[in-house]
Amino acid sequence: MVDVFERAKPRWCPGCGNFIVYEALKKAFYELGLRPEEIVLVCGIGCATFIWSYLNTNALKAIHGRVLPAATGIKLVNPSLKVIGVSGDGDAYSIGCNHLIHTARRNVDLTYIVVDNGVFGNTRGQPSPTTPTHSITKITPRGWPEKPINPILLALASGATFVAQGYVGDLNNLKKIFKDAINHHGFSLINILSVCPTFNPTRTIMQLRREIVYVEEIGAPLEKLEDAVNLVSSIQREGKHPIGVILMRDEPTYNELLGATRKIDNIIDYGKIHEISKRELELILDVKY
Numbered sequence: 148m149v150d151v152f153e154r155a156k157p158r159w160c161p162g163c164g165n166f167i168v169y170e171a172l173k174k175a176f177y178e179l180g181l182r183p184e185e186i187v188l189v190c191g192i193g194c195a196t197f198i199w200s201y202l203n204t205n206a207l208k209a210i211h212g213r214v215l216p217a218a219t220g221i222k223l224v225n226p227s228l229k230v231i232g233v234s235g236d237g238d239a240y241s242i243g244c245n246h247l248i249h250t251a252r253r254n255v256d257l258t259y260i261v262v263d264n265g266v267f268g269n270t271r272g273q274p275s276p277t278t279p280t281h282s283i284t285k286i287t288p289r290g291w292p293e294k295p296i297n298p299i300l301l302a303l304a305s306g307a308t309f310v311a312q313g314y315v316g317d318l319n320n321l322k323k324i325f326k327d328a329i330n331h332h333g334f335s336l337i338n339i340l341s342v343c344p345t346f347n348p349t350r351t352i353m354q355l356r357r358e359i360v361y362v363e364e365i366g367a368p369l370e371k372l373e374d375a376v377n378l379v380s381s382i383q384r385e386g387k388h389p390i391g392v393i394l395m396r397d398e399p400t401y402n403e404l405l406g407a408t409r410k411i412d413n414i415i416d417y418g419k420i421h422e423i424s425k426r427e428l429e430l431i432l433d434v435k436y
């Protein structure tokens with residue numbers, strides 16, 4: 148039964164999008180036939196990351212912004228575990244943003260769930276890297292001056308082999324994305340458009356529902372980076388959000404690449420390299436050394 152994954156009754160604010168993420172993830176684990184001991188949740192700091200304390204799996208509570216290095220370490224030492232990182236948009240795209248780029252380009256075989264409510268919820272409503280420009284927040288009564296980052300394009304450009312976006316207005320779609328991501332061989336990023344009724348009350352599920360486009364109805368998931376970038380850009384140009392699995396392709400994982408490099412004979416013939424470099428310089432500078 149699905150309740151094998153329940154540890155405690157979740158306690159977020161009424162109406163918080165985290166409840167939907169919790170339900171979808173629990174159901175995804177169950178429908179994939181996983182057992183609690185096969186999974187490890189790696190969570191940062193913030194409201195969304197409290198999910199570890201409500202789900203019955205292994206868990207590591209990392210420090211703020213450091214979900215991905217901790218998750219990478221776990222996958223390297225115990226490849227049989229399903230490693231799942233959970234962050235908010237502040238945890239993932241502010242203090243932890245550099246780790247997203249490097250974990251994506253390494254293709255570490257783990258699932259990264261980012262609950263993007265457009266605000267730092269846990270510290271009471273400061274703007275985050277995904278807060279839209281001009282937003283009125285409690286610390287910016289005249290409007291937020293910064294441009295938001297684009298997590299989907301960032302993950303694509305960083306070399307992620309699975310990039311998806313879900314939203315808390317469609318639990319079944321979110322569950323399906325989780326299942327596809329957990330089954331994916333390599334790094335997967337799932338950005339989830341979520342709501343924080345307490346500190347970002349102008350963003351609602353009804354509003355998100357009017358702004359979404361299901362990409363699977365228009366040919367996704369795609370394999371080629373250029374095609375995925377074009378698809379996302381064309382939807383975002385219209386002020387809409389792509390929802391579903393956008394890009395999925397198979398490449399060697401970090402564990403496989405490390406195994407492969409161990410087999411390479413890496414004795415370097417420095418004498419030969421110096422000889423070639425010297426000849427190249429002589430040609431360019433037209434002198435003899």
Ligand SMILES: Cc1ncc(C[n+]2csc(CCOP(=O)(O)OP(=O)(O)O)c2C)c(N)n1
Nearest residue numbers: 192193194195211235236237238267268269
């Ligand atoms: C090193 C460090 N800096 C700052 C904080 C304070 N802090 C705790 S949670 C958080 C951001 C939470 O926002 P987000 O990641 O978007 O998650 P949410 O609470 O909205 O789910 C911050 C800045 C911290 N705990 N540690």
Ligand code: SF4
Nearest residue numbers: 159160163194268343
């Ligand atoms: S502050 Fe916002 S994100 Fe945090 S539990 Fe409350 S509604 Fe959810």
